[in-house]
Amino acid sequence: MARPKERTEDDAKGLAPFGRALATAGAAMLTLGLAFGDYPYLIIAVMLLGLCYWARGHAVPGLSATRTLSRREVRAGDTVDVSVEVRNEGAQPVGLSLHDKAPDAFSLEAGGNFGAGWLAPGQRATLRYRLRPPRRGTHPVGALRATAYDPLFLQSAPVSEAAPADDVTVHPRTPPAPRIRTSAAWGRTLLPGGDKASRGILTNDFRELRPYARGDPLKSVNWKATARESREDLRLIVNDYEVEGKKVVWLFVDASPYTVGGTNLGSVFDEIASGALAVAGHYLDMGHRVGFTLFGAGQTRILYAEGGDAQERRMAALLATAMPGEPGEDVQRAVEAAKGFLAREKPLVFVFTLPGRDPGLAKALLSARALASTGRRPAPVVCVTPILPGDGSTAARIVAIEEKAQLKGLERRGITVIRYHPQRAPLQALLAKGVLR
Secondary structure, rough: OOOOOOEEEEOOOEOOOHHHHHHHHHOOOOOHHHHHOOOHHHHHHHHHHHHHHHHHOOOOOEEEEEEEOOOEEEEEEOEEEEEEEEEEEEOOEEEEEEOOOOOOEEEEEEEEOOOHHHHHHOOOEEEEEEEEEOOOOEEOOOEEEEEEEOOOOOOOEEEEEEEOOOOEEEEOOOOOOEEEEEEEEHHHOOOOOOOOOOOOEEEEEEEEEEEEOOOOOOEEEEEHHHHOOOOOOOOEEEEEEOOOOEEEEEEEOOOOHHHHHHHHOEEEHHHHHHHHHHHHHHHHHHHEEEEEEEEEOOOOEEEEEEOOHHHHHHHHHHHHHHOOOOOOOOOOHHHHHOOHHHHHHOOOOEEEEOOOOOOOOOHHHHHHHHHHOOEEEEOOEEEEEEEEOOOOOOHHHHHHEEEEEEHHHHOOOEEEEEEEOOOOOOOHHHHOOOOOO
């Protein structure tokens, strides 16, 4: 049997199936009473039809609702506490069922986002529950759907949105990558390795304030900061500046529509984003500057090469709000957009993508290497790609053949290729071991 359509506050009021049954019984009693002049039938008919008339004219109660979120920006896997409070602003009691819609990808950890009860005028009802987001992106929590019932459940229940949706931004989680070993394939290049870029001539680019260390020149002491930090004993604070030997790393992250595939718990783009943040976090912790280009979804977006935790937060926010389902520019256009930075900074280049999809990938990587190279020494360019599990279909086998052919072509041209399995061989583990193939 088809489910009756829910009506909203703007719809014309109607009777529920139970109300229509009472109205039909009342009409039958009225007909019999008039036909036989039986007053009991007429009295029962008036009572039944009067109830139906009252239910049809029953006013929808006024409701006020507020939703409170513990956090509006979280990392994948963290929890969000949600509290919803609804108040009956009308002059009559009302039966309510409340449903605060949770995003499809979120899991319900505690409490419940559905409740029902009877609210007297001025009384409040509260929903409290906890959500866990497994994947990055901007997800709406809500809207709150309130279904009102009259005391006798005679009229069709009006459904209204008592509170609009609230967005929660989920940043991709950064896997730990405490060490990335320099492999033999990179040994002949100017690669930022295990040093902290502490050697070299100091520049005028201010980095941070830090405590005095043995060997720091006295001219670098910041006396105002020293006065603020010194209470009972003298604590020297010095100005730390960037050095000329500081290296730059540039990341290209692919958000093309073919990275959308996956499940509700994670997509290919989520794996690519987590890998990019792991590499970026490693080099930022080592004191290097990291630049960033997101391409493939809408307009190409670039973050200038900077250091520090703030740069990692900027990249995480950019990845969290990316919409990989939208069409955008390919990797060749992304390299063209960043060519000025590549030619000036001469960075180590990482490209996170899926091979076999873009026929211009090899040409783009060679262009990036030519721009970042110094003299006859080729700049290192690393193509990082996750290994996707196949379903055994003919289409999957064809894609795997195209991936293998393109990756072999990249290796023949001197591009370093890193393939990793997100579960069996995570990217950070392979980088720490120096595994390239």
